[in-house]
Amino acid sequence: MSTHHHHGADGHDHDHDHHHHDNHYSDMQARVRALETVLTEKGLIDPAALDAIVETYETRVGPRNGALVVARAWAESDFADWLKRDATAAIASMGFTGRQGEHMRAVFNTTETHNLVVCTLCSCYPWAVLGLPPVWYKAPAYRSRAVIDPRGVLAEFGVSLPETTKIRVWDSTAELRYLVVPERPEGTEGWTQEELADLVTRDSMIGTGLASSVKGRAP
Amino acid sequence: MSQCETSSPFTEAEGLPRSAEGDPVFAEPWQAQAFALTVHLHERGVFGWNEWAASLSREVHRPERARDGADYFDAWVAALSHLLAEKGVADQETVLALQHSWQRAAEATPHGSPIVLENDPLR
Structure with a gap:
């Protein structure tokens, strides 16, 4: 698949043409080091805490958290009700809480309504349950087109919904983030929550996908 | 298995960026x-x-x-x-000056040694 890559003004892609130094810092690398230097001198940062944050988001927090929330909602109707009523508390009860004090709202897909999440402002995303956003979520193309032409965007993700299914687009903010609860796939009666969670893809919780179908996979 | 693996001519024309699940x-x-x-x-x-x-x-x-x-x-x-x-x-001037200082330090540091700000020859 051919994709177009644009590069920023600092031109990450022409480093190769430069004469070879032993070491080279791009503008961005050097800018971040410069910020760190100032902040360290002012005693505003703790390097160990920085490392812990990177480690957390690279390895520990990811869409598996959200998948467990969705699977539980599929399996336990009481939990689903709580999630509908107060997603912030229901999700926090599973140990997943946001670092920015943001509120969560869970939006449930039905045969009548499909939910799609975007952040037109910047890239607000439910980190606590989905980890960090994928590249496309942060791109202007998605941020603008999800609102104008959600059905076209879904088609590009390979999701075609019946004409009768309404698409609701939710615009995230710094204070309120959305988690889509996809429809539970057919043929999953009696599955454990762990098994169900395996069907819940990241994209299905943003609304650009559906939960995986069970064809060809054993519970 | 997941829906996002499908690509379409439309996708390529419009350049909607894609990233597979689990990408870094x-x-x-x-x-x-x-x-x-x-x-x-x-x-x-x-x-x-x-x-x-x-x-x-x-x-x-x-x-x-x-x-x-x-x-x-x-x-x-x-x-x-x-x-x-x-x-x-x-302030922006301080950060920009430090940014350039880090770049000079990097260039002046032999490969294999840690890059430290003190290696900036103008510092």
Whole structure:
């Protein structure tokens, strides 16, 4: 698949043409080091805490958290009700809480309504349950087109919904983030929550996908 | 298995960026550092998350930004720099001077040795 890559003004892609130094810092690398230097001198940062944050988001927090929330909602109707009523508390009860004090709202897909999440402002995303956003979520193309032409965007993700299914687009903010609860796939009666969670893809919780179908996979 | 593997001519024409599930979230270490700095400074009360979102929004909405979000972390770093300047934490001139100092230090450091600011010959 051919994709177009644009590069920023600092031109990450022409480093190769430069004469070879032993070491080279791009503008961005050097800018971040410069910020760190100032902040360290002012005693505003703790390097160990920085490392812990990177480690957390690279390895520990990811869409598996959200998948467990969705699977539980599929399996336990009481939990689903709580999630509908107060997603912030229901999700926090599973140990997943946001670092920015943001509120969560869970939006449930039905045969009548499909939910799609975007952040037109910047890239607000439910980190606590989905980890960090994928590249496309942060791109202007998605941020603008999800609102104008959600059905076209879904088609590009390979999701075609019946004409009768309404698409609701939710615009995230710094204070309120959305988690889509996809429809539970057919043929999953009696599955454990762990098994169900395996069907819940990241994209299905943003609304650009559906939960995986069970064809060809054993519970 | 997942729906996002499908590609279409339309996708390619419009250049909607794609990333498979499980892709690394940071393309380069400086992006991870910039991200961690922001989360950390917010937790320490240096700025509110609303202030951060507004600053990032300003940067990502600049017309020259790439349609596919390839320069998203460039925008992130610019947003952080501006916010810290506004807050009086780090003025732009100081940061720019240090940025150049780090670049000179990198060039002056032999391969295999750790790059430290003291290696800047003009420092």
